[in-house]
Amino acid sequence: MVPLIRSRQLVTVAPxxxxxxxxxxIVLARVSGTVYLHLVTAIDGKRVQIGxxxxxxxxxxxxxxxxxxxxxxxxxxxxxHP
Known part of the structure; x- marks a missing residue:
């Protein structure tokens, strides 16, 4: 997620x-059994595109x-939304 988030930076996540x-x-999402921070790039109903x-x-x-x-x-x- 550089330059938004660099390695070892402290990230605060809220429900x-x-x-x-x-x-x-930027959301915390489970993908293939692992939890990652991802940028939401699109929304379609009950789905979000992450990248x-x-x-x-x-x-x-x-x-x-x-x-x-x-x-x-x-x-x-x-x-x-900067």
């Missing part, structure tokens, strides 16, 4: 209602696999 996730949010900030798309995931929203990086609040 989120997946129906309130927006494009541009990284370099344009790579990882695929679609359902709302039930989204567990949190990144709200701060190294203690600095993250603006939802």
């Amino acid at each position: 989120v209602d997946p129906t309130r996730v927006e494009v541009g949010d 990284n900030n370099r344009g790579r798309i990882n695929g679609w995931t359902s709302h039930d696999r989204i567990f949190g929203l990144c709200v701060a990086v190294d203690g600095v609040p993250r603006i939802r």
Whole structure:
């Protein structure tokens, strides 16, 4: 997620209602049994497309696999849509 999040930076994640996730949010999502931070790149009903900030798309995931929203990086609040 560089330059949004660099290796070893402290990330604060808060619970989120997946129906309130927006494009541009960074979410904590389970993908193939592992939990990752991903950038939301598109929304289609009850699915969100996740990727990284370099344009790579990882695929679609359902709302039930989204567990949190990144709200701060190294203690600095993250603006939802810069």
